Amino acid sequence: MRALICRHWGKVDELSLGEAPIPVPGPDEVLIKVAATAVNYADSIMVAGRYQTKPEFPFSPGLETAGTVTACGAGVKGLVPGDKVMAILAYGGLAEYAVAPAAETWRIPAGMSFAEAGAFPIAYISSDVAIRWQGRLEAGETMLVLGAAGGVGLTAVEIGKAIGARVIAAASTAEKLALARDHGADEAINYADEPLTERVMTLTGGKGADVCFDPVGGPLFDAALSSLGWGGRILLIGFVGGVPQIPANRLLVKHRSALGSSLRYFRWNAPDKLARSVDALFGWYGEGKLRPCISHRLPLERAVEGLHLLTGRQALGKIVIELEPA
Ligand SMILES: NC(=O)c1ccc[n+]([C@@H]2O[C@H](COP(=O)([O-])OP(=O)(O)OC[C@H]3O[C@@H](n4cnc5c(N)ncnc54)[C@H](OP(=O)(O)O)[C@@H]3O)[C@@H](O)[C@H]2O)c1
Structure with missing residues (x-):
């Protein structure tokens, strides 16, 4: 072959x-x-x-x-x-x-x-297991998605909307943000020329996001962490922009969590959860909620x-x- x-x-x-x-x-x-x-x-x-x-x-x-x-x-x-x-x-x-x-x-x-x-498989299942089992995103909550037009980012936008959350897409170009909006994002932030934390705070009335889906890391991470509200969860998905360090005090002070999510964990240690994610994803696909x-x-x-x-x-x-x- x-x-x-x-x-x-x-x-x-x-x-x-x-x-x-x-x-x-x-x-x-x-x-x-x-x-x-x-x-x-x-x-x-x-x-x-x-x-x-x-x-x-x-x-x-x-x-x-x-x-x-x-x-x-x-x-x-x-x-x-x-x-x-x-x-x-x-x-x-x-x-x-x-x-x-x-x-x-x-x-x-x-x-x-x-x-x-x-x-x-890789993009949708990785995003769903992260958002569902680690992020515990609920309907009515707000999720900030970085790299929102990328492979996993765009699926996170769709999954967030399918769960019933408000989704704030963040990406580096107007074209990428238009795509994220086309896939359901409620709000868009261009982190190449807008201050991420301030924009999230404005869009959430000062409350901050409940969940941040972060496949990027690097210099954006600090602003993403600051944009989380009380009890906020930041999902560590990937580090295409570099591996950030996490100041522990910034987690404690607002009761935040930073949660790693690896598809390999669910494949090897929680196949039941992975299967339930796949069922949900196929159901949403059948309903036209995933494109x-x-x-x-x-x-x-x-x-x-x-x-x-x-x-x-x-x-x-x-x-x-x-x-x-x-
Ligand atoms: N944890 C898991 O289970 C899991 C599963 C699948 C993938 N991943 C990881 O998630 C990350 C993203 O994967 P992906 O398939 O979504 O990739 P992708 O399609 O390339 O998306 C990554 C996005 O990151 C943004 N970005 C910011 N800085 C970047 C840089 N220096 N280089 C490249 N992109 C940069 C880009 O958006 P802007 O231009 O808008 O900034 C890009 O759209 C990778 O590290 C991958 O290994 C993890």
């Missing part, structure tokens, strides 16, 4: 398209003929050797996939060859075939295209370009790699 191959730790430019053996599913795994997948920040970190998962060489990066089941391991129940599915992967998504754990493989909901399904957003569709040969677009802040929603024409 054709695959994007990593032969040594390094830059994404050192990945090469080549031939690899079709993987063999283990007892509780399925083999998927990939129709669409998406690139993620973690792909570039993994090929640099800086991610928690360090596969043996050679391997293909890629954390999610959508396609057709072609074979099932002996222990697999509830899935059969021919099923159209999406899945979370440890790695291996940027290839013509991928092996996925059956427990993290789901039939694609009615009406969802392969491209949407390839863009769905997966794809800014770029590229063939496998251009996956490295996709990774550069992502790390260069060019993605609006997700960047999908299509292996079968739509």
Whole structure:
């Protein structure tokens, strides 16, 4: 099969398209003929050797996939060859075939295209488990979303609205904020030229946000923390802008919490919660409340370009790699 191959730790430019053996599913795994997948920040970190998962060489990066089941391991129940599915992967998504754990493989909901399904699992599930189980966001509360037009950020906007919260989107350009509004955001703040804390305080009548969804970190973190009200929860999702330090006094003084949220925790330690998040997400998709957003569709040969677009802040929603024409 054709695959994007990593032969040594390094830059994404050192990945090469080549031939690899079709993987063999283990007892509780399925083999998927990939129709669409998406690139993620973690792909570039993994090929640099800086991610928690360090596969043996050679391997293909890629954390999610959508396609057709072609074979099932002996222990697999509830899935059969021919099923159209999406899945979370440890790695291996940027290839013509991928092996996925059956427990993290789901039939694609009615009406969802392969491209949407390839863009769905990592962003939507990561955001939902963070907001639902760590953030405990409730209807009527206010959630501030940073990086609100990015892969996870835009899904957080939609999930916040589906829960019934008021969503304040924050991003760096007018185009990104318009997209977040189109996906339901009630308010928009351009943190490239507006003071984040002051704007959140004005928009909330001085109360502050109840939850902040933060996939960015870096210099924005301090202002985001200050924009939380009494009992506010800041969700640490990612650090594309750098890893911030947290002054403990700023948590205590307003009874705030800073909560890390890792999809891997829910996959390995709380699969029941992950399953309930997936059920909720598929339900909302069926009700038209979630609209997966794809800014770029590229063939496998251009996956490295996709990774550069992502790390260069060019993605609006997700960047999908299509292996079968739509
Ligand atoms: N914890 C989890 O379970 C989990 C799951 C999935 C992803 N993540 C992490 O979440 C982070 C975001 O992932 P994503 O897929 O949403 O990425 P993305 O689509 O690139 O979105 C990130 C957003 O961050 C903003 N940004 C601010 N400073 C940036 C910088 N220096 N470089 C790049 N972007 C910057 C950009 O928006 P503006 O231009 O508007 O600022 C961009 O839209 C990554 O660190 C990823 O690994 C975590």
